[in-house]
Each structure stands twice: as C-alpha cells, then as structure tokens.
C-alpha cells in the first residue's frame with residue numbers, strides 16, 4: 001500500500017526508536033523531564049521565543065496558544081479553510097468559549113486586505129471584539145501553501161497597530177522553511193504564540209510544541225493540565241522529536257520533489273486536475289472536475305494507493321518519509337488513470 005492520505009501516517013524509524021529507548025526521563029508535571037526540557041528550550045530558541053511547552057497534539061497547542069490571546073466571549077479570525085476552524089472539533093469554542101470568524105482565501109493564501117476588512121478590535125457593547133488573528137503556514141487544506149513573509153509581516157503590523165494577538169499554526173512550518181530558506185526565527189518572531197508539530201512530515205509518533213513568552217508558557221502549562229494534558233515521563237516522546245529535528249528536517253525537500261512528481265503524473269493524464277509547478281511543498285490538491293472524489297479514492301485504495309477525498313470534487317495527497325519518489329510516480333499514474341476514466 002502506498003499511503004498518501006497524510007504525512008501523519010509515518011512510523012518511527014529504528015534509529016528514532018533507539019533514541020526514544022535511551023532518553024533520560026523524569027516527571028514532566030513536576031517539570032523534571034530533562035528530555036522534554038531540552039526539546040522545549042531548543043524549539044523556543046529556533047523560533048525566537050523565550051519558552052516552549054511540549055503537548056500531545058497540534059490541536060492542543062493551537063487551543064492553548066489562541067486562548068492565551070483571546071478571552072472567552074471574544075473572537076479569533078482566520079481564513080475559511082483553516083485547520084483551527086475546520087478540523088479541531090470546535091475545541092476552541094467548546095473548551096475555551098471563543099468565537100471564530102473567517103475570511104475568504106484562495107488556496108489558503110493570506111492577504112492583508114482580507115484581514116483588515118474583517119477585524120473588529122474593541123468593538124464596543126454590541127459586537128464581538130476581535131482579540132487575535134490566526135494564520136496557518138504551510139496551509140494544509142489550501143494544498144501546502146507557503147505564506148509570503150511580506151504578507152505575514154504586514155498582518156503582524158496590522159495586529160500590533162490594533163493591539164490584537166497573532167497566532168501561527170505552524171504544524172508544517174518546517175516545510176515552509178525548507179522550501180523558502182527563510183529561517184524559522186524570521187517566521188516565529190512575527191507572532192505572539194506559535195505551534196509546531198513533530199508528528200507530520202518530521203515523522204515522530206506524537207508531539208507538538210507551543211512557544212511564547214515565559215509568562216505565557218507558565219499560564220499555558222496550567223491550562224494544559226486543566227485539559228488533562230499533563231504528562232509524566234514524556235521524554236520518551238520528546239526524544240523522538242529531538243531526533244526528528246536533527247535528522248528529518250532537511251529531507252523534507254525530497255517530499256516536496258515527490259509531491260511534484262505525483263502531481264506531474266496526474267497532470268499527464270488529466271491536465272486540468274493539478275498544475276505541478278503550483279505545488280509548493282508536500283501537499284497536492286487535485287480538482288476532480290465533475291468526477292466525484294470519494295469513489296476515486298475508494299478505487300485507488302483497492303489498487304494499493306490511499307489518498308483522501310476531502311471535498312465532493314477534491315482529492316488530497318501528502319508525501320512523507322515513508323514513501324519514495326517512485327511510489328509517488330506510480331500513485332500519480334494510477335490516480336490520473338482513474339480520473340480520466
């Protein structure tokens with residue numbers, strides 16, 4: 001089976017498992033796990049922030065990061081395809097009492113003008129006040145879209161001007177960094193809170209880190225425990241993340257190349273389905289036109305290739321550590337053949 005449903009499907013390598021096995025550990029609720037502490041500090045430094053908090057998932061880091069910036073009854077604004085709006089099961093509202101409004105985007109690409117149009121800071125007694133803007137880089141449902149640094153900077157300035165917070169869902173920020181060469185710190189410093197994931201393209205089994213100021217992270221630590229997210233000898237998991245930082249970041253370039261190979265093979269059969277040159281990182285979104293996506297995904301799985309039908313006419317394929325360029329070529333040919341009937 002060639003599994004391109006998501007980059008979350010990777011299994012830890014032997015070397016990663018070895019690193020997990022030998023990691024020094026302690027009780028992280030007492031802040032005594034040396035491997036967790038090392039990971040948190042290292043990620044905070046990489047992103048230009050003071051402190052970090054290791055959490056079970058990207059969703060939890062997003063929930064904590066946004067809650068630090070938004071009080072119950074206030075809103076966070078984000079684009080209509082954002083993971084926080086579509087795929088975090090309403091957690092921000094259900095657990096933290098926040099509301100959300102969304103602005104339109106093409107392929108998830110951030111535009112200052114759309115953000116400026118929608119924000120309502122200090123909206124008074126009749127309207128919900130905007131307390132933060134959240135941005136996703138790279139953008140998952142947009143198709144691995146990289147946000148331009150200039151636009152991110154312009155929105156940071158807008159937020160500062162209006163005294164509102166700025167959160168980055170950087171689940172795949174590593175992919176943006178490798179594709180553009182922009183240092184992680186240059187992205188990270190623009191934001192008040194940043195979450196990054198290790199369980200996507202970096203191939204760790206579990207784990208995300210939230211970074212911010214020391215004061216914010218101390219508050220987030222309390223909120224994490226309130227959500228049931230305090231954990232004990234979590235160093236076995238942090239060790240996998242540290243291993244991934246050392247060994248699996250630069251190789252993301254291979255995933256980006258494989259994504260283009262997959263897209264090229266699909267486009268060779270159905271040129272309208274995808275533009276290979278528009279594939280920016282490791283996510284490929286295919287427009288199935290008038291052909292329903294779900295039966296194509298089922299037929300592909302029956303023939304040994306798994307992709308996701310994420311909309312009635314949209315298929316997503318994501319490349320990762322556990323597939324080769326040849327796998328992606330074969331998978332693209334199959335999906336292309338199925339699409340062309």
Ligand SMILES: Cc1ncc(COP(=O)(O)O)c(C=O)c1O
Pocket residue numbers: 008056057058059060062083084136138139140169171172197199208
């Ligand atoms: C952009 C983005 N943000 C956040 C998450 C949430 O990560 P997790 O599944 O670890 O909660 C995902 C997961 O796919 C994602 O793609």
